[in-house]
Amino acid sequence: TEVGLPVIALFYGWFLTKKSVDCLLEYYKSFLEDLQKRPLFLEETISTFTPGDQKLPPILDIYFSRSKFSGGRNLLHCTANFTDYGQTPGAANYVKSSGLGRAFKLQLTALFVTPRTVGARVKLSRAQLPLFNFDESVSEPTTGDPVTPDPGSRAHVTLGCAPNVEPVQTGLDLMDILRSIEGDEKPSITLNMDLGKLCCYGKGRWMLDLTKPIPVNSLFSGFYA
Numbered sequence: 001t002e003v004g005l006p007v008i009a010l011f012y013g014w015f016l017t018k019k020s021v022d023c024l025l026e027y028y029k030s031f032l033e034d035l036q037k038r039p040l041f042l043e044e045t046i047s048t049f050t051p052g053d054q055k056l057p058p059i060l061d062i063y064f065s066r067s068k069f070s071g072g073r074n075l076l077h078c079t080a081n082f083t084d085y086g087q088t089p090g091a092a093n094y095v096k097s098s099g100l101g102r103a104f105k106l107q108l109t110a111l112f113v114t115p116r117t118v119g120a121r122v123k124l125s126r127a128q129l130p131l132f133n134f135d136e137s138v139s140e141p142t143t144g145d146p147v148t149p150d151p152g153s154r155a156h157v158t159l160g161c162a163p164n165v166e167p168v169q170t171g172l173d174l175m176d177i178l179r180s181i182e183g184d185e186k187p188s189i190t191l192n193m194d195l196g197k198l199c200c201y202g203k204g205r206w207m208l209d210l211t212k213p214i215p216v217n218s219l220f221s222g223f224y225a
């Protein structure tokens, strides 16, 4: 009998359950609606868009078009390992030890916005951390003070991307903001929002530490198409 060949996925990660997706997208939408009403936010963020963009669509439209995500499906996930269908070293062993199909509760602890991406920061638990397979030092810039990020600090859920931006940018944007914070950069603007304080670290990069973390339910699984 045919047993079938094992196939390595494009990536593995924590996929939010439908209920958690609906709930987080609601949060996301009201966050954007709030941002849309903040002149200081718009001024800072829009100033970073290229000058050619005279008639800018509302922030809401820029970030809420999620049609090209996950093959157009309404999925939200936190990437744990981008295996590129087995192109990355150690992918097969990772799959064996990763325990696919297990349920996890993820804690979202912050929201961040840049002119390119919007994401939610994920605080991985001790059980979740070993599944997270990223060398965070890879995204280190070659100039400036080297700051070694904590393991798992890149963990996030991509919520939205500006047109022509690929979701892989979200993790790079998060690391970039964290480097500014760890480099002791003080926020240039602070806005009090319902969810917490939104701090600007220049160049349209904002981070909001949630006063109340958002728990979401997820299933650890692979994404193939």
Ligand code: 2AM
Pocket: 011, 078, 079, 082, 157, 158, 167, 168, 169, 170, 171
């Ligand atoms: P994300 O984790 O920031 O959302 C499919 O493209 C998914 O894999 C996306 O969710 C994307 O980013 C992530 N991804 C794409 N290319 C990647 C890469 N080179 N390294 C890490 N993650 C990547």
